[in-house]
Structure formats: structure tokens, C-alpha cells
Amino acid sequence: MKKxxxxxxIYIVKRDGSIKEFQISKILRAVEKAMRATGExxxxxxxxxxxxxxxxxxxxxxxxx
Numbered sequence: 001m002k003k004x005x006x007x008x009x010i011y012i013v014k015r016d017g018s019i020k021e022f023q024i025s026k027i028l029r030a031v032e033k034a035m036r037a038t039g040e041x042x043x044x045x046x047x048x049x050x051x052x053x054x055x056x057x058x059x060x061x062x063x064x065x
Contacts, residue, residue, distance in 0.1 A: 009021045009022065010022040010057050010058070022054075022057060024050055024053075024054050027050045027053050027054070028046055028047065028050040031045075031046040031049045031050055032046045
């Protein structure tokens with residue numbers, strides 16, 4: 001997965017109001033699980049999708065979950 005030049009961690013605000021550090025590994029696992037469930041087997045796709053999500057987060061100041 002592509003490395004970013006990000007110096008500080010990304011934090012997300014959960015629906016219950018708690019604040020957690022963003023973990024790309026959780027997104028990657030969810031994408032892999034969804035792809036398996038739908039029969040998708042494109043090599044490298046989960047990593048590309050996860051990276052695009054991370055890129056979107058880096059470009060946003062606040063995202064509600």
C-alpha cells in the first residue's frame with residue numbers, strides 16, 4: 001500500500017460521539033470481506049480501494065460516520 005507523507009494521525013468521530021484513530025487495516029479487512037462475499041477476486045483491488053478511501057479522508061476536514 002502506498003505510504004503517505006501525513007505527519008499526524010487521522011481521527012474519526014464515531015456515531016456515539018467517541019473519537020478514535022483511523023485504522024486503514026480495518027477498511028482493508030472490510031473491503032476484502034465484501035469482495036469475498038460477492039465473489040470478486042481482482043488482485044490488488046482491496047488495497048487500491050482502501051488507499052482511495054484514505055486519500056479521501058486526507059482531503060476532508062471532517063467526515064461523519
